[in-house]
Amino acid sequence: MKKLLTLYIALLLISCGGGGGDEPTPPPVENKAPSIPTxxxxxxxxxxxxxxxxxxxxxxxxxxxxxxxxxxxxxxxxxxxxxxxxxxxxxxxxxxxxxxxxxxxxxxxxxxxxxxxxxxxxxxxxxxEGVGVVNYVPFVASLVKPTLNSTVTGTSVVLEWNASDVDVNDILTYDIFFGTTTTPPNIVTSHTSKNYTRTGLLPNTTYYWRIDVKDGKGGKSTGQLWSFKTS
Known part of the structure; x- marks a missing residue:
């Protein structure tokens, strides 16, 4: 009788135990960013x-x-x-x-x-639009290449940018500033194309450059400072 009672209690404990514990908590759903507007x-x-x-x-x-x-x-x-x-x-x-x-x-x-x-x-x-304005300053030049803070290989680099002016008949020219300090010197004045090849680069060096845009009528926009490194 004592053995039967012990067996009954053991079976009762097993049945109350649930047999497998709680279900695992699912991981939280990652919140993703919205798409980029246009x-x-x-x-x-x-x-x-x-x-x-x-x-x-x-x-x-x-x-x-x-x-x-x-x-x-x-x-x-x-x-x-x-x-x-x-x-x-x-x-x-x-x-x-x-x-x-x-x-x-x-x-x-x-x-x-x-x-x-x-x-x-x-x-x-x-x-x-300005009051009585007959000539508008060009927009600031935008970077094309090399991309900002990128690393270039070799001893030469093609600098490229975009520029525009709402005075569509204005002929734009570009002053190029280039060097190894954050205040690079003006190396070319009134350049006529939107690219320039710079040679003689040193290895493991950071170069800084900017483009000022001129419209030939006294309008001028001062460019941002860009940089890249050589390998």
Missing amino acids: LTNPTNGLLCISNTVDFTWTSSTDPEGDLINYEIMVAKDPGFSQIVSQKQVQTLTTSVTLEKGVAYYWKIRAIDAKSKASEFTGVWNFLT
Whole structure:
């Protein structure tokens, strides 16, 4: 009888134990960033008649279906060190009142409800019309190659950039600054093409360069400082 009672208790304990414990907790689902929006207006290189500018862009999508905000940044330089407007909106348009006769640069990114952000769009530029202005300063040159802070091989490099002007008939020329300090000397004045081959590079050296754009009518934009390294 005692053996039967012991066996009964053992079976009862086994049946109460659940046999396998709790189910494992599934890993949390990764929150992914929204897609990158697309800029639509003002178009790249546009001369805006009004200094109250309407910005528009296409919508992003979020993999988890989260609510999306759009962060828009407007600056006086393509590096966005001189930001004049930065805000978040849920709509696909917003207006900003800016100074007249000034070149501006803008970009946007999408941010979901969990603060996960997409990459920024590319940078577009535009110009607000000035009062009585008959000549507009060219836009700041944009880098093509070598890419910023990249490493190049060999003893020569092709420097390449883009530049534009809302005065479409202006003939642009370029002052090239190049050297091993953050204040590189002017090595070429009034260069006529958007590329330049520099030879005689030293190994394991950081080079700095910039392009100033001139329109031949006294208009000039000072470029950003770019750099690359040699292997």
